[in-house]
Amino acid sequence: MEFRRSTIYMGTTAILVLSLTGLMLHAKAKVRASAPLFARKTAVVRQLELTDLCLFTEATYTRHLSMTDLSTPFQDAPLSLEHFPSGGLVGPPPHLAQKP
Amino acid sequence: MTRMIERQRHIMDFTLAALLRRKGKNGALLSVYTLLVFILASILFFTHALKHEAALVLNEAPEIIVQRTMTGRYQTIPVAWSDRIRQINGVISVHPRLWGYKYDKDFLANYTMMVPAGNPPEPGSIDIGSGISRMRGANRGDIIAFAGHDGQPRSFTIRNIFDSESQLVTSDLILLSEKDYRDFSGIPEDQSTDLALQVRNPREYATIAEKISRMYPDSRPIVRTEIQRTYDALFGWRSGLMIVIFAAVALAFVIFAWDKATGLSAEEQKEIGILKAVGWETSDIMLMKFWEGSIISLTAFLLGTILAYAHVFFTSAALFAPVIKGWSTLYPTFRLTPFIDFGQVATLFFLTVVPYTVTTIIPSWRAATIDPDTVMR
Structure with missing residues (x-):
């Protein structure tokens, strides 16, 4: 038996839609299951008085992004260029960038 | 009702056959389109999940941190x-x-x-x-x-x-x-190094920070909401690499739209002319072109989004890892929690599917309203 092209297309699309729906449900289940994990993480943050995520360890101003100042990224010379890739990924903290 | 569905299916059959006749061109178009959606969706999923995680975790950061600065740099x-x-x-x-x-x-x-x-x-x-x-x-x-x-x-x-x-x-x-x-x-x-403060009422953060600044003019208080906002602004569209990626994706979409909006190829115009000559209405041709745009963009959207989800949440965003690691030899290997919602997917859909489908319709309408005899000549 030969299927019509539209039947094959609609079947494929239905499989893709179902897969996407399945992934959305997977996301929901994972978020629900990760509540105890987040409770443990926040307990560590509270206990150690941490202020930042450990995303980039190459430069001090991107390791503790919220604690940085405006001069550290420029190192010791006003003309020194940004040489850490993470510096090109993140923006400055809003409380430093905003005008008084 | 059945008649209407059957009509749509016949037009869809014809559209799919027409797309398959130009396998190479349409296959390349679908691949590039899927790749664009994949890049956009990966960035969207990754940054949203990371920001959400940061907001949750840093909700327990110290309420106020007081630093001391000298000549613009922090001191003990x-x-x-x-x-x-x-x-x-x-x-x-x-x-x-x-x-x-x-x-x-x-x-x-x-x-x-x-x-x-x-x-x-x-x-x-x-x-x-x-x-x-x-x-x-x-x-x-x-x-x-x-x-x-x-x-x-x-x-x-x-x-x-x-x-x-x-x-x-x-x-x-x-x-x-x-x-x-x-x-x-x-x-x-x-x-x-600095001082961590516990404050009774969150509404007093700003007032207390101001009092500290007045008490010690060389101090720099950073309140918790500012710490959280820092991570909310992380990977903002203005930050270096992001603007390069977004510009590349936007440019690729402009090229797509330009290709479609500047008109159809002579072969496609001839095809439309023949269809009109054999009795197709303008509305039938418009419908065919609508299905053509929808089939390509919807397939690219679904494939790109599914691949992006697998990339970010099953492989820990393996393609982004070299960029995030940079020069560092010490980095966390974490698996993000998939904080995604329907709104994000809907935004992605409207940003990627709708513009393409619309740009397919306009030149087709122009070609479909021309006299078939002129088009075929």
Whole structure:
């Protein structure tokens, strides 16, 4: 038996839609299951008085992004260029960038 | 109703056959389109999940941190400041924090050394993050030596290693006692790195920060909401690499739209002419072109989004990892929690599917309204 092209297309699309729906449900289940994990993480943050995520360890101003100042990224010379890739990924903290 | 569905299916059959006749061109178009959706969706999923995680985790960060600056750079802060700050109404407690960095020349890695507020290791022992443990192959009970501020090495026994599940906040941490840290860093007894404040009422953060600034003009208070906002602005569209990626994706979409909006190829126009000559209505041709745009864009959207989800949440965004690692040799290997919602997927749909479908319709309408005889000639 030969299927019509539209039947094959609609079947494929239905499989893709179902897969996407399945992934959305997977996301929901994972978020629900990760509540105890987040409770443990926040307990560590509270206990150690941490202020930042450990995303980039190459430069001090991107390791503790919220604690940085405006001069550290420029190192010791006003003309020194940004040489850490993470510096090109993140923006400055809003409380430093905003005008008084 | 059945007749209408059957009509749509016949047009769809015809459209699919027409698309398959130009397999190479349409296959390339679908691949590039899927890749664009994949890149956009990966960035959207990754940044949203990371920001959401940061907001949740940093909800327990200190309410206010007070730093001291000199000539625009931060300096150690006198511990005596905490006595005056504690007297400000609304401040529950002030705790001097001791922390700093250590560059390990042997492993080319930066560590964050810190004295914890509670349960510090005994002098001579340390707790380390799982990133350090992995990188150095160090386990509980091993001895690690670091050169202090005077160049003399100090040996520490590893008391504990943080769980790998908390890597996103502890990967590069080394916790040690206050005595060891002061000896190691050379920070005098009367100084600390900064002060962590506990405040009774969140609505008082700004007022207390202002009072501290007035009390000590060289101080810099950072409130918790500012810490959270920092991570909310992370990977903003204006930050270097992001603007390059978004510009490339936008340019690719403009090229798509331009290709479609400048008109159809002679072959496609001839096809439309023949269809009109054999009795197709303008509305039938418009419908065919609608299905053509929808089939390509919907398939690209579904494929791109599914692949992006797998990339970000099943492979820990493996393609982004080299960019995030940069020059660092010590980095967390974390798996993000998939904080995605229907709104995000809907936004992605409207940003990618709708513009393409619309640009397919306009030139088709122009071609479909021309006299078939003129088109075929």
